[in-house]
Amino acid sequence: xxxxxxxxxxxxxxxxxxxxxxxxxxxxxxxxxxxxxxxxxxxxxxxxxxxxxxxxxxxxxxxxxxxxxxxxxxxxxxxxxxxxxxxxxxxxxxxxxxxxxxxxxxxxxxxxxxxxxxxxxxxxxxxxxxxxxxxxxxxxxxxxxxxxxxxxxxxxxxxxxxxxxxxxxxxxxxxxxxxxxxxxxxxxxxxxxxxxxx
Amino acid sequence: xxxxxxxxxxxxxxxxxxxxxxxxxxxxxxxxxxxxxxxxxxxxxxxxxxxxxxxxxxxxxxxxxxxxxxxxxxxxxxxxxxxxxxxxxxxxxxxxxxxxxxxxxxxxxxxxxxxxxxxxxxxxxxxxxxxxxxxxxxxxxxxxxxxxxxxxxxxxxxxxxxxxxxxxxxxxxxxxxxxxxxxxxxxxxxxxxxxxxxxxxxxxxxxxxxxxxxxxxxxxxxxxxxxxxxxxxxxxxxxxxxxxxxxxxxxxxxxxxxxxxxxxxxxxxxxxxxxxxxxxxxxxxxxxxxxxxxxxxxxxxxxxxxxxxxxxxxxxxxxxxxxxxxxxxxxxxxxxxxxxxxxxxxxxxxxxxxxxxxxxxxxxxxxxxxxxxxxxxxxxxxxxxxxxxxxxxxxxxxxxxxxxxxxxxxxxxxxxxxxxxxxxxxxxxxxxxxxxxxxxxxxxxxxxxxxxxxxxxxxxxxxxxxxxxxxxxxxxxxxxxxxxxxxxxxxxxxxxxxxxxxxxxxxxxxxxxxxxxxxxxxxxxxxxxxxxxxxxxxxxxxxxxxxxxxxxxxxxxxxxxxxxxxxxxxxxxxxxxxxxxxxxxxxxxxxxxxxxxxxxxxxxxxxxxxxxxxxxxxxxxxxxxxxxxxxxxxxxxxxxxxxxxxxxxxxxxxxxxxxxxxxx
Numbered sequence: 001x002x003x004x005x006x007x008x009x010x011x012x013x014x015x016x017x018x019x020x021x022x023x024x025x026x027x028x029x030x031x032x033x034x035x036x037x038x039x040x041x042x043x044x045x046x047x048x049x050x051x052x053x054x055x056x057x058x059x060x061x062x063x064x065x066x067x068x069x070x071x072x073x074x075x076x077x078x079x080x081x082x083x084x085x086x087x088x089x090x091x092x093x094x095x096x097x098x099x100x101x102x103x104x105x106x107x108x109x110x111x112x113x114x115x116x117x118x119x120x121x122x123x124x125x126x127x128x129x130x131x132x133x134x135x136x137x138x139x140x141x142x143x144x145x146x147x148x149x150x151x152x153x154x155x156x157x158x159x160x161x162x163x164x165x166x167x168x169x170x171x172x173x174x175x176x177x178x179x180x181x182x183x184x185x186x187x188x189x190x191x192x193x194x195x196x197x198x
Numbered sequence: 199x200x201x202x203x204x205x206x207x208x209x210x211x212x213x214x215x216x217x218x219x220x221x222x223x224x225x226x227x228x229x230x231x232x233x234x235x236x237x238x239x240x241x242x243x244x245x246x247x248x249x250x251x252x253x254x255x256x257x258x259x260x261x262x263x264x265x266x267x268x269x270x271x272x273x274x275x276x277x278x279x280x281x282x283x284x285x286x287x288x289x290x291x292x293x294x295x296x297x298x299x300x301x302x303x304x305x306x307x308x309x310x311x312x313x314x315x316x317x318x319x320x321x322x323x324x325x326x327x328x329x330x331x332x333x334x335x336x337x338x339x340x341x342x343x344x345x346x347x348x349x350x351x352x353x354x355x356x357x358x359x360x361x362x363x364x365x366x367x368x369x370x371x372x373x374x375x376x377x378x379x380x381x382x383x384x385x386x387x388x389x390x391x392x393x394x395x396x397x398x399x400x401x402x403x404x405x406x407x408x409x410x411x412x413x414x415x416x417x418x419x420x421x422x423x424x425x426x427x428x429x430x431x432x433x434x435x436x437x438x439x440x441x442x443x444x445x446x447x448x449x450x451x452x453x454x455x456x457x458x459x460x461x462x463x464x465x466x467x468x469x470x471x472x473x474x475x476x477x478x479x480x481x482x483x484x485x486x487x488x489x490x491x492x493x494x495x496x497x498x499x500x501x502x503x504x505x506x507x508x509x510x511x512x513x514x515x516x517x518x519x520x521x522x523x524x525x526x527x528x529x530x531x532x533x534x535x536x537x538x539x540x541x542x543x544x545x546x547x548x549x550x551x552x553x554x555x556x557x558x559x560x561x562x563x564x565x566x567x568x569x570x571x572x573x574x575x576x577x578x579x580x581x582x583x584x585x586x587x588x589x590x591x592x593x594x595x596x597x598x599x600x601x602x603x604x605x606x607x608x609x610x611x612x613x614x615x616x617x618x619x620x621x622x623x624x625x626x627x628x629x630x631x632x633x634x635x636x637x638x639x640x641x642x643x644x645x646x647x648x649x650x651x652x653x654x655x656x657x658x659x660x661x662x663x664x665x666x667x668x669x670x671x672x673x674x675x676x677x678x679x680x681x682x683x684x685x686x687x688x689x690x691x692x693x694x695x696x697x698x699x700x701x702x703x704x705x706x707x708x709x710x711x712x713x714x715x716x717x718x719x720x721x722x723x724x725x726x727x728x729x730x731x732x733x734x735x736x737x738x739x740x741x742x743x744x745x746x747x748x749x750x751x752x753x754x755x756x757x758x759x760x761x762x763x764x765x766x767x768x769x770x771x772x773x774x775x776x777x778x779x780x781x782x783x784x785x786x787x788x789x790x791x792x793x794x795x796x797x798x799x800x801x802x803x804x805x806x807x808x809x810x811x812x813x814x815x816x817x818x819x820x821x822x823x824x825x826x827x828x829x830x831x832x833x834x835x836x837x838x839x840x841x842x843x844x845x846x847x848x849x850x851x852x853x854x855x856x857x858x859x860x861x862x
Contacts, residue, residue, distance in 0.1 A: 041249065046783075049719040053781040091785060091828045093755035133829050135755055143854060182782035183755070 042086035053182035056096050057088035060186065063179070071100040071188075074111075078104070081115055082124040087154070092183035093135040095151075097170055103191045110194060129155035129195050137185055138178055141168045157195050240693045243684060246273040251714070254646050254707050256659060257316045257330050258680065261701025264311035266332055266343060271646075271657055271707065272682055274696030282341045282350045283311020283334045287797030291350075294799050295773075295808040296728075297497075299506035303337050303355050304491045312336045315366055315430075315642075315704040318345075319413070323370040323435055323651030327712035329413045331366040331375050338362030340377055340406060342413050347499070347718050354415045355492035357512055358385045358402040358422075364431040364444050364536075367649055368408070374473065375415065376433075377404040378444050382425030382451065386488065395453040399425030403444060405473055414496070419480050419513045421524070423469065424577040425451055427460070430535050430601075435651050436542035438560040440474035443545050445529065445536035449576070460532065461551060465584070467526040467576075468536055468547050470563065475523040476515055484520065485513040500727040502806050518578045525567060526576055528584040529556045530591075535601035539610065540651050544589060544625050548599035548612060555599050555612065557625065559589035590628045595621050600641060601704075603648040605655035605685060613640040613660060620660055620683070622690055634690045636681055639664040645685070646707030654709055658683040658690065661702035668695060678702055719783040721804030728806035730775035735759040735858045740851040747772045749851075753787040753801065754779040755828040758821070759858040761836030765849030766813055768842055774799075774821075777806040787834070788824030798824045813840040 048054050054062070057079070060072040075098055079085055088094065104111050114123040131154040136144065144151065145163035151170065152158055159171040168175045170189070177188040246252055252270030260267055264284030268277045285292030285301070292301050292309060301307055311334040318325040329351075330343045338356035343349065356362050356377045364378030378401070384390060385400035400422050407418040426446040434441035449466045452459030479485070490512040497504045517524045530549035533556070537546045545563075547556040563582065565571075571586035598616030605611070609631065612621050618639050622632040642661050646654040660681045668679060677697035684691040723733050732738045732750040738759045741748045747770050752759045758776075766772060778787050780803040790798040794811040801807050813819070823834035841847040851857070 049783055051722055051781075052719055052783050055782065091755065093828055093830065135757070135830075139859070140854075143856075182780070182785075 044085035044089045046089070053180075055089045055183045056092075056094055056181045056186055057085055059179055059181050060088070060096075060098060072098055074101040074104040075099055078111075078115070078123060079127060082120060082127055084124050084127055087128070087131070090183065092133065094184035095132040095134055095136040096181075096184070096186045097130045097132075097173070097175075097189050097193060098186045099130065099192050100176075100188060100190050103189065107192050107194065110192075125155055126192070126194055129153050129157055129159075129193050132159075135184055136187075137180070138168060138175070138187075141170070141175075141187075155195060159193065240684075240691065244272040244274065244682065244694045246270070246275070251710060253710055254654070254657065255710055255713055256644070256646070256680075256705050256707045257318070258659075258661070258698055258705040259313050259316055259332065259701070259703040260699045261314070261678075261703050262312050263700030264313050264334070265699065266313060266316055266330070267699050268348065269680075269696070270710075271659070272693060274680065274682060274694050276699075278348060279699060280343055280348055280350065282332060282343065283313050283339065283353070285309045285797075288800065290797050290799040290801075290807060290809070293797035293809065295810065296503045296806075299504040300350060300353055300495045300497065302493050302495055302506035303339070304357070304493055304508070305337060308337050310336075311339065313341075313700075313703070314363065316706040317366055317368045317375070317649055318706045318708055319372040319408070320368055320370050320650055321372065323439075325647045325650055325706070325708045325712065326372075327708055327716070328372075330706055331368060333362050333365035333377060335361050335363055335380070338377060338379070340366045340375060340415065342415060344413075345713050346716050349497070351497040351499070352413070352415060353493075353495045354406065354417070355494070356402070356404050356417070357490035357492040357509075358383070358387075358400070358420060358514075359404065364403075364428045367431055367433055369433045369442070369473075370435045370439055370651065372408045372410070374405045374418070374433075374442075375408055376431055376442060377406065378402075378428035378431055380427050380429065382427060382448075385422055386490070392453050395425065396451040397425070399451070401426050401428050401446075403428060403469070403471065405442075405476075415494075417492075417509075417512055419476060419485055419515050421471065421476065421515050421517060423517065423524075424579070426467070428469070429533065432536055432538045432545075432649060434538060434542050434560065435540065438538065438542035438545075440472060441560075442471045442473050443527075443536050443538060444469045444471065445533040445547055446526075447532040447534075463531070465528040465530060466532055467581070468529045468533065468545060468558065469579075470525045470527055470545075472523045476520055479520045479523070480513065480515065485515045487511045488514045499721075500725060502721075502726065502728045502731075522567075524579050525563070526579055526581040527558055527563065527587050528573070528581060529558070530554055535599070535612075537602040537604075537610075539604045539625060540606060540653055542651070546602045546610065546612075548602060550598055550600055550615065552599070553594055553597075555592040555595055555602075557589045557592065557628065558587050562589065563587045592623055592628050592630075595623060595630055596633065601643055603643055603645040603658070604653055605645065606653055607655070611643060611645065611658055611685065611690075613643045615639050615641065615663075620658070620690065622685070632689050634683065634692060636660045636662055637668050637679075637695070638662060638666060642702070642704040644705040644707055646709065648707070654707070656684065656686050657707070658685045659705060659707070661698065661705065663701070665697075669697060680705075720781055721802060723777075723779065723781060723804045726777070726804055726806060728775075728777070730773070730808060731777050731806040732775070733777065734779070735853065738851070738853075738858045740765075740849060742849055745770050747849075749774050749776075751776045751789075752779050753777070753789065753823065753834070755785070756823075756830035756834045757853065758789070758823075758834065758836045759853045760851035762852045763837070763850070764839040764841075765847045766838055766840050767845060767847070768813055768816060768840060770813055772811045772813060772838075773808055774811065775806060775808045776801060778803050780804070785827060786825050787827050789821060790824050791821045791838075792819050800825060813838070816840055816842050 150158040173189040254271040256269040281291035338359040342352040359379035361380030363380035382399035427448040431444040448460035529547035530552035533547035535548040545558040566586035596614035682694040778801040
């Protein structure tokens with residue numbers, strides 16, 4: 001990221017210096033600058049088109065509860081800090097166990113530590129422990145519980161799923177709500193699923 | 199590592215410095231210098247950076263592939279091949295039950311066609327990006343392709359015709375799209391001696407009305423013209439709107455060795471048709487309904503299914519019954535192209551064997567008609583005196599002129615097959631301005647909006663029949679090609695070569711912003727009215743009707759529902775009715791069944807498609823998703839158990855051990 005910035009700065013500087021010397025060349029010369037920018041854009045920048053269902057990231061970024069609050073704003077910020085936005089818009093299929101803002105507050109110290117730039121990969125690891133590369137709707141989760149099949153998460157960990165009187169509990173956290181998204185499912189939880197060894 | 203990187207950065211930086219500051223002078227040099235330096239600036243003009251979009255669409259005919267290809271300009275990148283007249287196993291077109299009716303004709307199911315001249319619909323004399331029409335030469339047909347879905351929506355057969363070549367050009371408000379018969383044939387067809395052709399064959403010119411809202415085509419009338427060969431055509435525009443011009447050859451009416459016998463007359467004709475006059479005549483009850491047999495195939499975007507209807511009659515107009523509507527304009531020997539400039543004043547006949555190009559004047563034509571400046575008649579149709587209609591001759595412009603397109607600055611651009619070049623000339627002065635070689639033997643050329651009052655005249659694409667050594671060799675058969683020119687300056691500048699599919703007969707170009715914003719992304723499941731659609735996994739099922747098995751199947755990342763089916767028997771006819779439940783852009787799924795005597799199906803989000811499979815062997819046979827749809831694509835598969843004829847295996851269908859049900 002830093003390297004990228006400095007490269008961009010050099011490009012900008014040179015473009016600028018040319019501008020001063022030969023006015024006529026400036027427009028064309030902005031091309032390399034645009035390319036550098038372009039390279040950094042991932043699939044997360046693809047806009048939602050009319051009639052299309054939103055994907056997991058688009059839902060998390062725009063969802064509002066009854067009171068008009070954005071319950072996933074911390075999750076989205078964490079995803080952006082970890083630089084894993086593109087993984088949430090991928091063809092998937094994905095099942096995201098999405099912690100609400102309050103869930104992060106419960107682990108404030110851990111979260112603060114993870115948000116430090118040097119812990120970027122640790123943060124990504126924790127986040128991927130909330131995503132299963134699979135198509136697990138509630139019905140399928142019930143089936144997994146019944147058959148005693150564990151959920152394989154994108155972190156490489158296996159999580160236990162239980163069915164307690166019709167309530168689905170993953171890694172000890174009950175699912176509060178479910179949203180169908182174009183590339184899978186979002187199940188809302190109010191706690192973090194921090195892998196024990198991290 | 200860091201140091202290496204840093205020094206690399208310095209290098210990049212200095213390279214950038216050089217390239218960003220130096221070109222001021224380099225550019226200046228380029229303009230004056232014909233070769234050498236051109237390469238550098240040409241590359242810049244066609245370079246579309248990764249992730250950037252082209253400025254224009256080019257719809258290039260696939261010729262004997264039967265299809266229509268979609269390219270971007272200026273990059274020359276191929277985006278899509280739209281199946282039109284030929285089966286396409288890649289997309290399941292012509293193989294699945296829904297699209298098979300699109301290829302029905304009066305001769306039965308025809309799996310191939312020879313596509314020729316695409317033309318985009320127009321509003322007020324400008325291309326509007328709603329539909330593109332393309333004709334089929336061999337079994338005469340015209341297709342209409344939606345530029346929202348980029349799929350073929352309609353194909354209509356043209357009766358009393360053979361070799362629908364002078365097609366499918368559209369009038370300036372998309373009132374009509376035309377067809378013309380290249381081969382004179384008995385009209386109606388009958389058993390007769392070939393040598394009795396002269397005077398006994400006819401040439402049908404067909405006018406198909408286009409519905410303003412739906413684009414649906416309907417043959418409004420056919421003009422029963424003399425038995426010449428009708429080659430190409432263009433509508434009048436602006437002042438000449440209401441007229442249509444068709445080039446003819448073989449006015450000798452020879453039926454054998456045409457390369458000699460059809461080149462006897464010094465001049466052939468351009469037929470000028472006042473279609474507004476004929477339209478009024480027909481509106482007042484004119485013309486005669488005649489028995490005919492032709493198919494009209496229409497795609498229903500809600501039912502995701504085409505139907506084919508056999509039409510039984512067509513309205514025929516005899517030229518003698520509408521005096522004042524049809525004239526012949528004498529034109530230099532065996533003209534091929536018949537082009538009308540953006541103002542509608544000049545009609546250009548390119549005599550492919552002539553040493554000169556004929557430029558007629560619409561104003562002079564109207565005056566000549568008024569003055570009755572005729573040079574006799576042919577089969578009752580007045581022949582206008584050459585001098586009375588001719589604006590001038592472009593003498594010795596090159597060898598083998600074929601087609602002309604125009605810019606908005608009063609210039610024509612003509613292709614020369616024999617001398618392999620494009621020549622730019624001023625219409626008014628009849629003077630050659632520039633000529634540029636092409637590689638090799640060019641046929642058509644295209645300027646976006648070419649058949650309209652408002653050509654978008656930055657680019658010109660030449661379409662070449664022969665490429666020889668232009669690309670890496672690929673055995674005896676090599677690609678045909680297109681070449682892109684910048685025509686914004688005085689001199690034409692060659693920018694790019696790119697290969698084409700089949701034979702690029704003609705192309706239609708349009709600014710990308712007239713189409714891109716309307717391009718459909720998905721089919722809404724809620725609008726799906728396919729009779730065999732399953733709109734959720736709960737709706738999936740398997741039903742037996744006698745020896746027919748209907749599988750109502752769904753696909754979603756990353757499974758089929760159901761994916762285990764038992765109770766199918768040898769001798770059954772199994773229908774896979776498969777719905778893609780995705781509602782996400784660019785998430786198609788495919789399906790293929792082992793041993794199916796048809797193609798895969800590639801199914802877009804929200805669509806339902808059907809293939810038939812005849813199980814012939816006892817066993818357990820798999821099916822799978824053919825498109826890498828998702829991370830678990832390789833897991834997207836299923837089994838069908840096939841039991842012997844007369845066995846008692848019950849019919850069951852499951853997903854993960856249960857009958858598929860609703861998500862909770």
